[in-house]
Amino acid sequence: MSGSSSVAAMKKVVQQLRLEAGLNRMKVSQAAAELKQFCLQNAQHDPLLTGVSSSTNPFRPQKVCSFL
Amino acid sequence: MATDGLHENETLASLKSEAESLKGKLEEERAKLHDVELHQVAERVEALGQFVMKTRRTLKGHGNKVLCMDWCKDKRRIVSSSQDGKVIVWDSFTTNKEHAVTMPCTWVMACAYAPSGCAIACGGLDNKCSVYPLTFDKNENMAAKKKSVAMHTNYLSACSFTNSDMQILTASGDGTCALWDVESGQLLQSFHGHGADVLCLDLAPSETGNTFVSGGCDKKAMVWDMRSGQCVQAFETHESDINSVRYYPSGDAFASGSDDATCRLYDLRADREVAIYSKESIIFGASSVDFSLSGRLLFAGYNDYTINVWDVLKGSRVSILFGHENRVSTLRVSPDGTAFCSGSWDHTLRAQPQALLLEVALPGLEPSDRPGPSAPVNLRGCARPTCKTTCSGIKMGPVSQKLPKPAFQSTLFK
Numbered sequence: 001m002s003g004s005s006s007v008a009a010m011k012k013v014v015q016q017l018r019l020e021a022g023l024n025r026m027k028v029s030q031a032a033a034e035l036k037q038f039c040l041q042n043a044q045h046d047p048l049l050t051g052v053s054s055s056t057n058p059f060r061p062q063k064v065c066s067f068l
Numbered sequence: 069m070a071t072d073g074l075h076e077n078e079t080l081a082s083l084k085s086e087a088e089s090l091k092g093k094l095e096e097e098r099a100k101l102h103d104v105e106l107h108q109v110a111e112r113v114e115a116l117g118q119f120v121m122k123t124r125r126t127l128k129g130h131g132n133k134v135l136c137m138d139w140c141k142d143k144r145r146i147v148s149s150s151q152d153g154k155v156i157v158w159d160s161f162t163t164n165k166e167h168a169v170t171m172p173c174t175w176v177m178a179c180a181y182a183p184s185g186c187a188i189a190c191g192g193l194d195n196k197c198s199v200y201p202l203t204f205d206k207n208e209n210m211a212a213k214k215k216s217v218a219m220h221t222n223y224l225s226a227c228s229f230t231n232s233d234m235q236i237l238t239a240s241g242d243g244t245c246a247l248w249d250v251e252s253g254q255l256l257q258s259f260h261g262h263g264a265d266v267l268c269l270d271l272a273p274s275e276t277g278n279t280f281v282s283g284g285c286d287k288k289a290m291v292w293d294m295r296s297g298q299c300v301q302a303f304e305t306h307e308s309d310i311n312s313v314r315y316y317p318s319g320d321a322f323a324s325g326s327d328d329a330t331c332r333l334y335d336l337r338a339d340r341e342v343a344i345y346s347k348e349s350i351i352f353g354a355s356s357v358d359f360s361l362s363g364r365l366l367f368a369g370y371n372d373y374t375i376n377v378w379d380v381l382k383g384s385r386v387s388i389l390f391g392h393e394n395r396v397s398t399l400r401v402s403p404d405g406t407a408f409c410s411g412s413w414d415h416t417l418r419a420q421p422q423a424l425l426l427e428v429a430l431p432g433l434e435p436s437d438r439p440g441p442s443a444p445v446n447l448r449g450c451a452r453p454t455c456k457t458t459c460s461g462i463k464m465g466p467v468s469q470k471l472p473k474p475a476f477q478s479t480l481f482k
Contacts, residue, residue: 010083016261016299017090023301023339027101031320031338032109035363036381038318040113042362047406049116049364058144058161059124059407059419 098340106333106343110381116364119377119387124407127158127417129165134411135192136226136398140181143404147188148417149176155190157202160409160419167202169210178227180236189217189236191224197238199250218248218255226269228280230294237280237294239266245282247294259292261299268312273319281322283310289324289334303334305341312356316380317363323380325354331368333380345378347385356398361405369396369410391418 043049132152139146145166149155153174157167173194180189182199191197197218200210218224222241229236230247235256239245245259245266264285272279278294289310291301308327315322321335321342329350333343345366352372359366359380366378375396377387394413401408411417 007080007083010080010087014083014087014090016302017087017094019298020301021090021094021097025097025101025339026335026337027103028106028335028338028340028342029104029109031335032104032106032342035106035316035318035321035335035342036110036113038316038320039362039364039381042317043364045405046360046362046364047404048360048401048408049362057406 098338101338102340106381107383113381115382116379116386121377121387121389123391123418125160125163125419127160127163127419128415129156129158129168130154130415130417132415133394133413134397134415134417135175135177136179136190137400137409137411137417138179138181138188139400139402139409140185141183141403142185143402143406145181145185146409146417146419147179147181147190148398148411149179149190149192150415151175155179155188155200157188158417160407167210169200169214171198175223178224178238180227180229182229182233183231184233187233189227189229191218191227191238193223195220195223195240195242197224197227197236197248199236215250215253217250217253218246219253220244220246222265225265225267228269228271230271231274237269237271239269239282241265243284245269245280245292257294257297259297259299261290261292261302262286262288267309270314270322272315273317281313281315283313283324283326285309287326289313289322291322291336301336301339303341305332306330308353311353314357314359317359317361323357323359323366325357325368327353329353329370331357331366331378333366343380343383345376345383345385350376352395355396356400356410358399358401358408360401360408367399367401367408369399369412371395373412373414375399375410392416 130150132150134148134150137146137148144161146158146160153171153176155169155176156165159166173192176190176192178191187199187201189197189199196216199215199217201213217236218238220240220242224238224240226239227236234250236248236250243262246255247257249256262284266282266284269280269282279291281289281291283289287304287306289303290299293300306326306328310324310326312325313322320337321333323331323333325331330344330346331354332341335342352370354368354370356369364380366380369375373392373395375389376385379386392412392414396410396412398411407419409417409419
């Protein structure tokens with residue numbers, strides 16, 4: 001019994017590997033270039049990169065209001 | 069019969085050898101396309117300037133270790149969960165607690181905000197994922213409306229709503245991930261393939277289709293097709309448990325943080341690891357990672373109480389943030405990218421947006437000057453609840469991979 005279940009498990013492993021072997025892959029140089037492109041294109045819209053002015057920063061230090 | 073046994077052995081042996089040759093072929097194919105490193109492609113990119121980040125809000129109220137947090141799509145509310153079973157919803161602008169519920173279990177390792185902002189999901193040692201609708205009616209008891217959605221056979225380590233409030237994806241110490249229908253609690257799809265506890269998951273950004281990535285104690289990161297339940301790609305380059313995975317904003321890559329003290333970037337189209345973020349001085353595991361909006365920055369929280377900010381393209385560290393007094397367990401960038409929030413075993417959550425460029429810079433401190441764990445450190449107990457009672461407890465980066473993993477074999481280590 002244990003024999004057939006390890007065969008079944010092995011079959012699954014082989015099936016999975018066949019699937020992965022059949023993948024279409026891209027060269028790292030091209031994939032990396034596209035990652036770089038995405039970063040640079042979106043850099044100006046990234047508040048953690050560009051910073052936010054105090055007036056628009058929702059997390060600016062809280063000021064206490066006083067009634068005169 | 070004797071002949072049947074022989075036949076089976078032959079099949080097993082031939083399958084094993086086919087598996088070996090396929091693995092070899094996979095490595096060959098991947099290596100052929102490895103013509104350059106990411107940081108080489110990024111050589112001419114302008115370096116990032118000095119980073120000054122200040123903690124703007126500290127959310128105090130958890131009585132014990134904060135284990136998980138998630139932002140609401142409204143970019144101001146946060147849900148967090150802790151070891152003592154409490155789940156709290158905060159308004160991060162005012163630091164007010166808007167909702168609080170006590171789970172019937174301890175170690176609530178996972179929590180998530182629903183896309184509508186009207187509900188939260190959480191779970192942990194109860195092996196379940198439960199959904200709580202959020203109500204502002206003071207007369208209503210939040211716990212009364214609780215709905216049990218997911219059932220696993222071991223602890224819940226991560227959960228996430230899909231694009232709507234109707235479906236939840238879960239990851240568990242039982243080694244599987246699963247997709248559930250919230251309304252009926254029905255199991256829609258299960259994902260088998262990890263060889264040990266699954267610790268984290270992240271859904272692909274919606275434009276790129278129905279996939280998600282998971283990371284586990286088997287050191288593997290696996291990408292899954294949500295409709296078929298099939299694993300479409302697997303990556304095994306980490307040397308220890310993968311605690312956190314997060315997609316790159318374009319959906320073409322993902323980052324991982326591991327107990328081996330490194331973070332890595334895997335490109336899905338090149339089908340391989342393309343960058344590794346590490347330093348000799350960093351020896352503690354990375355527990356949580358997230359990208360800034362453009363994908364240029366990778367924030368990673370570590371078990372040595374710090375947060376390192378990495379330049380994703382160049383592979384260098386641009387900043388190190390101190391502020392927590394115990395290990396950083398969870399970290400998420402806000403939906404609009406203006407801030408990130410980190411949660412820690414020191415019971416607090418800190419929200420840190422980019423500071424004004426005019427502000428006085430924080431005094432520059434070399435990592436060695438900072439208070440923090442110095443070897444040997446008694447980090448009693450690993451992050452995983454099952455481990456607290458079974459393994460010897462001290463985990464310090466790459467060395468720990470030799471310690472027995474509690475996961476499926478917890479009964480062996482008494």
